[in-house]
Amino acid sequence: MFDYAKPILLTVILLLMTGVGAQATALPWWNDRVFYEVFVRSFYDSDGDGIGDLQGVIDKLDYLNDGNPDTISDLGITGIWLMPIMDSASYHGYDVTDYLRVHPDYGTNDDFRRLIDAAHARGIAVIIDLVINHTSSQHPWFQASAASDPTYADWYVWSDDDPGFVGPNGQRVWHPHSDRFYYGLFWGEMPDLNLTNPAVTAELYEIARFWLEDMRVDGFRLDAAKHLIEDGSEQEHTPATLAWLRDFRTHVKSINPDALLVGEVWSTSRIAAQYVPDAVDLVFAFD
Incomplete structure (x- = not known):
């Protein structure tokens, strides 16, 4: 207790x-x-x-x-x-x-x-x-987005190529998934939502x-x-x-x-x- x-x-x-x-x-x-x-x-x-x-x-x-x-x-x-x-x-x-x-x-x-x-x-x-x-990478939204579900394809920040820049503290922010990259400022397991x-x-x-x-x-x-x-x-x-x-x-x-x-x-x-x-x-x- x-x-x-x-x-x-x-x-x-x-x-x-x-x-x-x-x-x-x-x-x-x-x-x-x-x-x-x-x-x-x-x-x-x-x-x-x-x-x-x-x-x-x-x-x-x-x-x-x-x-x-x-x-x-x-x-x-x-x-x-x-x-x-x-x-x-x-x-x-x-x-x-x-x-x-x-x-x-x-x-x-x-x-x-x-x-x-x-x-x-x-x-x-x-x-x-x-x-x-951001959400968890286990959130159903991200799972659907990563699977290219057309409903959720643009719910996160994706790039076909690695943009190359790092985060404010020098951390990696672009994370590979299959043949694409997604943006996660804090951690690869916390992908950023696309608020645009x-x-x-x-x-x-x-x-x-x-x-x-x-x-x-x-x-x-x-x-x-x-x-x-x-x-x-x-x-x-x-x-x-x-x-x-x-x-x-x-x-x-x-x-x-x-x-x-x-x-x-x-x-x-x-x-x-x-x-x-x-x-x-x-x-x-x-x-």
Whole structure:
């Protein structure tokens, strides 16, 4: 059983670009929230199988915030950021195989809904990691794309020849498959989605709607937000990436105007600030 008193706790500074004058009296709900990062797999194991799960998070909510402002036995947090909980091929969860299903190690979609209900009853908002830059190579979309299924042929970034350039850190980004190459910024097992394809964008819009409406999350942390669309060897902060995020934010706000979007933009604060507030609501300050 895990020691729930020692979960991963990440203290972050978030950049919030707010207006002045009249707008200063109408700060968004997240402005004074304290968010607690939870890696479900190592947080609390409710059933003794050696793996943390959603029921374990529910069981320990009173440790995080018991909903009573007069008590001092809880941490008093007012937000939870769940690291990836969707079905995936790896322990970390950043290689999704099914965007609409909770990883079976963690429980079920109904377990997640119960967590949302229990958290909201205590005044705790819940946001989740949403990985939109890439999927697992085991995802059915990639399997179909690699097999030249015409429906999915352009859902990933393919090239007949190796373009030859490397990633921002000197890593290999073009990976061979049969007689072609596909682009995977982080790893060959995590191929990048082709977000210039309207069909891919439409699918991600529907995934966002599912989690906001059906599962009732309060927002998303967008993984690898600076890498979404490449322009040749330019793989960070491209105009197309910012434009895509602006449209995605508009879509999210049309579903829930109060939904929070946090962008993971590993860069200086000066560069990251260009994403706020039109592309995302908040970014991390990594410098």
